[in-house]
Amino acid sequence: MDDIQRFLAHAIQLEKESARRYEELAEAMQSLGSMEVAEFFRQMAHYSRLHLKEAMQRGGFHDLPTLAADAYDWPEGTSPEAAAWAGVDGFMDVPGALALALDGEQRSCDYYRTIAADAEDPEVRSMAEAFAEEEAEHVAQLESWRSGLAKG
Ligand code: ZN
Numbered sequence: 001m002d003d004i005q006r007f008l009a010h011a012i013q014l015e016k017e018s019a020r021r022y023e024e025l026a027e028a029m030q031s032l033g034s035m036e037v038a039e040f041f042r043q044m045a046h047y048s049r050l051h052l053k054e055a056m057q058r059g060g061f062h063d064l065p066t067l068a069a070d071a072y073d074w075p076e077g078t079s080p081e082a083a084a085w086a087g088v089d090g091f092m093d094v095p096g097a098l099a100l101a102l103d104g105e106q107r108s109c110d111y112y113r114t115i116a117a118d119a120e121d122p123e124v125r126s127m128a129e130a131f132a133e134e135e136a137e138h139v140a141q142l143e144s145w146r147s148g149l150a151k152g
Helices: 004-031 035-059 080-085 094-118 122-151
Strands: none
Touching: 004 035, 004 080, 004 094, 004 122, 035 094, 035 122, 080 094, 094 122
16 A cells, blocks of 8 residues: 555545444444443544544545545455444444444554555555554543443
8 A cells, every 4th residue: 555545545435434333333322321422432433534534635635535446455355444343233232332343443453553564655654653543542442431331
């Protein structure tokens, strides 16, 4: 991944999916009556959209870039977000939702880290590093929510 526009198109797709998943999770938590967790997921959706905007500005995109489906190059064939959600269906409780969100963030973080490690283009490398760091913060936030639950 040594083309900054291409890298950003991937990041944009990832963040778009992430925002949508968080909104779905927020809805699900709200319907369970877990308003605090729902609010947290809404915040995370908000950050994903900010991140998406930032990536669009950096890439100079005015519209969402659309690569043909086969022009995306994901490690698992689908974006890390979609991979985290594969096989999820039906009822989700609070621990399940947090575990799922954590899995998505972890995969996204690993994805950016791998790109940063492999990229020869310094711009791609530094941007992927910055994005990996943001994802690592999200991982930490989710972990602290999970340990809060464990303590009751
Ligand atoms: Zn994230």
